[in-house]
Amino acid sequence: xxxxxxxxxxxxxxxxxxxxxxxxxxxxxxxxxxxxxxxxxxxxxxxxxxxxxxxxxxxxxxxxxxxxxxxxxxxxxxxxxxxxxxxxxxxxxxxxxxxxxxxxxxxxxxxxxxxxxxxxxxxxxxxxxxxxxxxxxxxxxxxxxxxxxxxxxxxxxxxxxxxxxxxxxxxxxxxxxxxxxxxxxxxxxxxxxxxxxxxxxxxxxxxxxxxxxxxxxxxxxxxxxxxxxxxxxxxxxxxxxxxxxxxxxxxxxxxxxxxxxxxxxxxxxxxxxxxxxxxxxxxxxxxxxxxxxxxxxxxxxxxxxxxxxxxxxxxxxxxxxxxxxxxxxxxxxxxxxxxxxxxxxxxxxxxxxxxxxxxxxxxxxxxxxxxxxxxxxxxxxxxxxxxxxxxxxxxxxxxxxxxxxxxxxxxxxxxxxxxxxxxxxxxxxxxxxxxxxxxxxxxxxxxxxxxxxxxxxxxxxxxxxxxxxxxxxxxxxxxxxxxxxxxxxxxxxxxxxxxxxxxxxxxxxxxxxxxxxxxxxxxxxxxxxxxxxxxxxxxxxxxxxxxxxxxxxxxxxxxxxxxxxxxxxxxxxxxxxxxxxxxxxxxxxxxxxxxxxxxxxxxxxxxxxxxxxxxxxxxxxxxxxxxxxxxxxxxxxxxxxxxxxxxxxxxxxxxxxxxxxxxxxxxxxxxxxxxxxxxxxxxxxxxxxxxxxxxxxxxxxxxxxxxxxxxxxxxxxxxxxxxxxxxxxxxxxxxxxxxxxxxxxxxxxxxxxxxxxxxxxxxxxxxxxxxxxxxxxxxxxxxxxxxxxxxxxxxxxxx
Amino acid sequence: xxxxxxxxxxxxxxxxxxxxxxxxxxxxxxxxxxxxxxxxxxxxxxxxxxxxxxxxxxxxxxxxxxxxxxxxxxxxxxxxxx
Numbered sequence: 033x034x035x036x037x038x039x040x041x042x043x044x045x046x047x048x049x050x051x052x053x054x055x056x057x058x059x060x061x062x063x064x065x066x067x068x069x070x071x072x073x074x075x076x077x078x079x080x081x082x083x084x085x086x087x088x089x090x091x092x093x094x095x096x097x098x099x100x101x102x103x104x105x106x107x108x109x110x111x112x113x114x115x116x117x118x119x120x121x122x123x124x125x126x127x128x129x130x131x132x133x134x135x136x137x138x139x140x141x142x143x144x145x146x147x148x149x150x151x152x153x154x155x156x157x158x159x160x161x162x163x164x165x166x167x168x169x170x171x172x173x174x175x176x177x178x179x180x181x182x183x184x185x186x187x188x189x190x191x192x193x194x195x196x197x198x199x200x201x202x203x204x205x206x207x208x209x210x211x212x213x214x215x216x217x218x219x220x221x222x223x224x225x226x227x228x229x230x231x232x233x234x235x236x237x238x239x240x241x242x243x244x245x246x247x248x249x250x251x252x253x254x255x256x257x258x259x260x261x262x263x264x265x266x267x268x269x270x271x272x273x274x275x276x277x278x279x280x281x282x283x284x285x286x287x288x289x290x291x292x293x294x295x296x297x298x299x300x301x302x303x304x305x306x307x308x309x310x311x312x313x314x315x316x317x318x319x320x321x322x323x324x325x326x327x328x329x330x331x332x333x334x335x336x337x338x339x340x341x342x343x344x345x346x347x348x349x350x351x352x353x354x355x356x357x358x359x360x361x362x363x364x365x366x367x368x369x370x371x372x373x374x375x376x377x378x379x380x381x382x383x384x385x386x387x388x389x390x391x392x393x394x395x396x397x398x399x400x401x402x403x404x405x406x407x408x409x410x411x412x413x414x415x416x417x418x419x420x421x422x423x424x425x426x427x428x429x430x431x432x433x434x435x436x437x438x439x440x441x442x443x444x445x446x447x448x449x450x451x452x453x454x455x456x457x458x459x460x461x462x463x464x465x466x467x468x469x470x471x472x473x474x475x476x477x478x479x480x481x482x483x484x485x486x487x488x489x490x491x492x493x494x495x496x497x498x499x500x501x502x503x504x505x506x507x508x509x510x511x512x513x514x515x516x517x518x519x520x521x522x523x524x525x526x527x528x529x530x531x532x533x534x535x536x537x538x539x540x541x542x543x544x545x546x547x548x549x550x551x552x553x554x555x556x557x558x559x560x561x562x563x564x565x566x567x568x569x570x571x572x573x574x575x576x577x578x579x580x581x582x583x584x585x586x587x588x589x590x591x592x593x594x595x596x597x598x599x600x601x602x603x604x605x606x607x608x609x610x611x612x613x614x615x616x617x618x619x620x621x622x623x624x625x626x627x628x629x630x631x632x633x634x635x636x637x638x639x640x641x642x643x644x645x646x647x648x649x650x651x652x653x654x655x656x657x658x659x660x661x662x663x664x665x666x667x668x669x670x671x672x673x674x675x676x677x678x679x680x681x682x683x684x685x686x687x688x689x690x691x692x693x694x695x696x697x698x699x700x701x702x703x704x705x706x707x708x709x710x711x712x713x714x715x716x717x718x719x720x721x722x723x724x725x726x727x728x729x730x731x732x733x734x735x736x737x738x739x740x741x742x743x744x745x746x747x748x749x750x751x752x753x754x755x756x757x758x759x760x761x762x763x764x765x766x767x768x769x770x771x772x773x774x775x776x777x778x779x780x781x782x783x784x785x786x787x788x789x790x791x792x793x794x795x796x797x798x799x800x801x802x803x804x805x806x807x808x809x810x811x812x813x814x815x816x817x818x819x820x821x822x823x824x825x826x827x828x829x830x831x
Numbered sequence: 832x833x834x835x836x837x838x839x840x841x842x843x844x845x846x847x848x849x850x851x852x853x854x855x856x857x858x859x860x861x862x863x864x865x866x867x868x869x870x871x872x873x874x875x876x877x878x879x880x881x882x883x884x885x886x887x888x889x890x891x892x893x894x895x896x897x898x899x900x901x902x903x904x905x906x907x908x909x910x911x912x913x
Contacts, residue, residue: 138883214879295880304877309865316861320854342850349854542883580864581872597857604850 041539045143052546059543060209064137066537068150070440072130073433075158077523079122080429082165084516086115091512093715094681095505097705100715105169107715109640113180114168119421120178120284122161127429128288129157129197132220134436135295136201139217140208141544149200156192160185171638172258175673176273178280179234183260186235193231198224205587209544211551213584215311219291221591222319226283226598233602234276236263238739244732256729259634261736266668267334267616270676271327275602278326283598285420287318289428290357293385296432297364300377306363310356317353319594321346323601328399331408332650333676334665339605340401346601347399354392361385376452380431383459387423391416406481409646409680411501412473419466422515427458430522437529442537446528450521457518465511472504476680481654489657494683495711502713551585554578619666621800624742625793627730627757628764632790634733635783636675639717646677647686647794660687660795667798670742682714687795694764695771697788698779720784727781730757761785764792 041063044053052060093099093108100106133150137143144150163185167173173180181189201224205213241257244250251257264272298305305311327335327343362385365372372378394416398407407413438445445451479497482490491497557576559569583590625633636642649655649663656662663686668674696707701720704712734753738744747753758780765780768788779785 135880139879141883210879212876212879214876216880298877298880302881304874304881308873308877309868312865313858313861317858320857324850345851346854349851574860575863576867580861581868600853601850 041541044541045147055543057543058545060546061541061543062141062143062209063539063541065133065144065147065150066440066539068144068147068154069130069134069436071154072126072133073436073440073526075154076123076126076130076429076433077519077526079118079126079161080426081516081519081523083115083118083123084512084519086111086118088509088512088516090115091505091509094713095502095509097713097715102716102718104171104717104719107639107717109643109715110169110171112643113173113177113640114165116178117164117168117180118161120280121164124285124289124421124425124429125157127425127432128223128284128292129153130436131292131296131429131432132201132288135216135292136204136220139210139214139295140204141210141542142204142208145200145203145207149196153192153196153200156188156196160188160192163188167258171640172255173638173640174235174237174260174262175637175640175642175675176234176262176269176276177642177678178277179231179273182258183235183237183239184258186231186237189231190228190235193224194228198228202587202591208587209547211547211585213587213590214295215305215308215315216291216295218315218590218594219287219294221587222315222594222598223283223288223291225591225595226279226287226323229595229598229602230276230279230283234272237261238263238736240729240732240736243736243739244729247732247735252729252732253726255726256732259733261672261740263740264672265740266671266674267336267665269672269674270330270333270668271335271339271605273674274329275323275326275605278329279323281420282318282322282325285425286322289388289425290314290318292428292432293357293361293381296428296435297361297381297385300375300381300431300435301365301368301371303364303366303368306360306366310360314353314357314360316597317356318350319597320601321349321353323598324605325350325399327605328404329678330676331399331401331404332652333648334663334668336665342605344399344401347396350392351396354395355389358385358389358392361388376448376455377431377434379452379455380427380434383455384424384427384431387419387427387462391420391424394419405650405652406477407473408650409678410473410476410480411469411679412477413679415466415469415473418469419462422458422462422465426515430454430458430519433522433526437526441530441533443529443532443534446525446532450525454518454521454525457514457521461511461514461516461518463511464514465508468504468507468511472501472508475500475504480658481652483654489654492658494658495708498681498713499711554581616665616669618669619664619798620802622667622669622797624670624737624744625790626760627734627747627753628725628760628786628789629793630733630737630790631725631730631757632783632786632788633675635720635787636790637673639720641685642675642677644677644679644681644714646680646684648676649684649686655684659684661798663795664798667795670737672737672740672742685791685794689792689794689796693771694768694788694792695773697791698768698773698784701784701787717784720787721779721782723783724781725757725761725783725786727754727757730754757786760789764789 044061044063052062054060089099089106090108090111093111100108104110133144160181164181167182167185168180172182174182201220205217205221237260239257240259240261241251244252244256262269262272294305294311324346325343327339328347329343331340331344333340362382365378365382368378372382397403398413398416434445434451476497479491479500484490555578557573557578559572560576561568561572583593624630647663649659649661651662698721700707700714701717703716704714705716731751731753734744734747738748744753747756761780762776764785765776768774768779768785769776773779
């Protein structure tokens, strides 16, 4: 394809897409845009180091809580979302963009459709990352894992992802000069379409600040301006969130990296993929199956049984395509294994694919309900996630970057030995990290469920199950430091390679014929049967496979079919969940949070308490004996967003209300160690004791919840919510004073009071007496009893 | 009759089985298509990534003594296993 350039690169870049310059043979000339690849490559390494550094900081805080220094924006609950978002969207995100921009142009034999869109994509994405870094540490969050970013940033993500990136990518496919769309591009298509769908549907919210602005003509605070509540509540929010959360792993951390593997591994190994047929099966199987698996994150929760089972069945089926893909990757190195020993780039790829195999074996294993009962809420899940992100995503990214560096900077890699050092630091770091956290997770799970000879919990005090993990947490810190060191070596190697770049980058001119605009695809198949039925003929035509071959050459149709494939799984799970009232039986005694409790709940969300505490008691003896009655779907109907959490660094809080007095909570927030004999690893929250609640904006919060269907009645009128919040705050402050706490005049307007109000409410509704029945026919449903239980209070009446 | 009522009549317990059958049908269709594709076509598709390398002459040698062969090779292509 490459010929002696007789047209200049600048002329070719100036030529329009419709009138590409041609050589004397009528071949179209084009130049690849590698500048955008270089930009994304730099961003990948720099943000990667930021992500790993924050990871090391919060890992240190688990082993040594004082490492938060009592500073609000350094607390674990606020930094953990920053770490996960940086690792996923900044490090892995920029990595896949670098890979996609490099490989798409070459697989399509076309420059990206629009340099402007490429640049808007780059700068827009970096702006989103900076926005995340400026909001998450300050408690501006939606409180949903991996979807923490608030509504203005969500809008920016949708525009940048779909408008700039997706549009540019699809237009490049349409203007390609290679008829067949290579399988790596299929994975990129699935990534773009599915991530856009997940992002939009999981981020439907009501912005509280705008509600207040429309009703009062002013904005009381920047905090409220950025605050939003999801339109979903409780069980429905949980299903939507984990449909998103799991598929963020699937379509942000798996499919683009598989596309990357199918392009860069053959390049590095200098041989085609082992089985192209297997790659096609791999693609469609993943696209069909992955989207169904999300509910396996919610086993034994208040999610209906059928949804949970669907998630498990499809997760187990994922073994097949995942391992097919892994085998395809490793077998691509057939005949090149001798080079693995000497080529660190291949080493990165081999370890990455091996980690892909391990984590995709482990994922389905963890989705099996009996295994999940042990693993869920423990560090086992954290180990699983890190083997995937550090091993699979991290090492694929670094392998790809090292392969690209000499090509992007048009010089030799500065040091192959440093590259090998990076590999070994990373590998040893991962092994240390993952093994320690596996041990921690299984230890936690076994201790939580252990009974003594008398049938009592062997470790009734949760703190016992925490302190035993500290040595493992220190090993984790060492592992993280090694991985970070490797990445810093990688950055140094990249800088030194870049410094040896030519004064001006060469821009080779490539030539290829344009695709015929009149191409109609393979002629329609003719039936080889002499069937008496149209169905038989249609079946034979279908089996001849022309439909798929034609699909592989038509990007728009292909994209639409991918959308259909992924949408089916989401629709089948979501529609019954939202429409069938029996999935979420109402509980007559469950009422909306009071205005002060709602403000306290927002503080709970802002501080990221869900990063360490669950609010979901599963139906196991060891959980009910430790925490109380099993959680029920009807308890969460006013929870926008749900706060079930996904891990228990600290104990479950679903029935925390009334367990301890206000003063215990006050002292606990001031210094958790003081009330736990110095054993707690929870950080202190001194700022909650001094910063004040902005009562004025509470009305905006209540009004927003009312828009979502929460029945607040008279509290919506005349700033009643503000008055109600102030009254309740005073009552709690006086009770706190009576219990030996500070004077009420010093505390009633502090955030800690609102948070205590929320915590004291948690899980108490089901033990209230139900309201008296108003009509005779309602008696059977209400059944007022002195020891009213949730099951007696449940009815199947829609709100 | 509202959509809520209609959907409420569905027997949700059958959903996992229906989903399994649906997936199996799609999977068989893809498998059939893949194995009915000619070897020549598959080989050509598999070699697409190997068809685009540009060789740059290194300006500065690596600091390592051994050469970095993997960075400047032009692949000859090859055939997929299929």
